[in-house]
Amino acid sequence: MSTNASSKPRLKTSAMIASIAGEGQKTRSAPFGHALVELARERSDVVGMTADLGKYTDLHLFAKAYPERFYQMGMAEQLLFGAAAGMAHEGALPFVTTYAVFAARRAYDFIHQAIAEDNLDVKIACALPGLTTGYGPSHQAAEDLALFRAMPNLTVIDPCDALEIEQMVPAMARHRGPVYARLLRGNVPVVLDEYGYRFEIGRAKMLRDGADVLIISSGIMTMRALEVAKALELDRIGVGVLHVPTIKPLDTVTILREAKRNARLVVVAENHTVIGGLGEAVAALLIGNGVTPPFRQIGLPDAFLDAGALPTLHDRYKISTSAISETIKVWLR
Structure with a gap:
């Protein structure tokens, strides 16, 4: 394809389905x-369940491959999680998808009482975590x-x-x-392949070292932290990146060991309010x-966020690569 500006395809995005991938970045579809x-294919007990959001949580692929094991519950999130609990009681392994706001705010009590209290094998994967949509506070x-860190028995994951x-x-x-688990869907960036990465529940991983700053991050902010580390190399600032995909339980040993080293500035970066998340943990x-x-x-911030295009919002709320780089340079002065 020609790189002439007049012949380049125009990127089409919406506030709901906009990709977090940068232009030209490697991606994989619907991981x-x-x-x-x-x-x-390996486990006949796996079932897929959603609340009218199969297409928007990549569960439509499962529905096509295993229609007899797919359950479309309609726009009824409380019913969705109650039914998932029943499935687990009967020996199934439900993977349940919806948007994170609906699980965290609309169905919290059903997850708490029907699933977590009985320590059931229900796996919840929720799209649009943090500021990955521009559709506003709803x-x-x-x-x-x-919210989910405070729920007993619940393991909490924020993948990069x-x-x-x-x-x-x-x-x-x-x-x-x-x-x-927070869920990134659609065309999702691929960044951790450069670091020989293997995911383990409850384990944090040092992706790169640096003498001046240690960024402790989760989710898409690890991608940003790695970009910041490369950018600040030009200013001779060494930035280490410790990826913490499991928010609960925390890898306390690794975090304490790395935070003690070199008297570095420790920065926690997260795609979440500064109240109650990885930073405070x-x-x-x-x-x-x-x-x-x-x-x-x-x-x-501790605020209802604006609606708009994601790049604009990431700059506004200072979680873009350039904004984080500038913030860290100010803190090091």
Whole structure:
């Protein structure tokens, strides 16, 4: 294809389905849907369930491959999770999808009472986490991690890219008990393949080291942290990146070990409100263990966020690569 500006295809996006991938970035299509189909080939107990959002959570791939194991519950999220609990009681392994706002705000009590209290094997994967849609507060799940961190028995995962999602699905199936995972869907960036990465529940991984700053991050903010590290190399600033995909349980040993090293500025970056998420979890861990490096948080404000195009919103709320780079340089002065 010609690179002449007049012949370049125009990128079409919407606030709901806009990709978080940068122009020219490697992506994989529907990693969750493909991984679940692969899992279902090996495990006959896997069922897929959704609340009228199969197409928008990549579960349509599972529905096509295994229509007899797919359950479309309609726009009834409380019914969805109650039914998933019943399926688990009968020996099925339900993978349940919806938007994160609907699970965290609309069906929280049903997940709490019907699934988590009985420690059932229900695996919940929810799209549009944090600021990955521009549709405004009705669809932006800026507080889901805070809510689900507080739920007993629940494992909480925030994956970075397509590779991690592909590895996360079978790991969720092997794990005993309920799991909540944030879901990136559609054309999802691939970044962790450059680091020989393997996902493990409850394990944080150092992706790169740096003498001046340690960024502790989860989800798409690990992708941003890696971009920031490369950008700040030009200013001779060494940035280490510790990826923490499991928000609960935290890998306390790795986080404490890395936070103690080199007297670095420690920055927690998350695609979530600064209240109740990874930042406050890490801060409590450090203080509770007498580890007190210089500490800062990068995250979404305690506010209802605006609607609009994602690049504009990421700049506005200072979670874009350029905004994070500038913020860190100010903190190091």
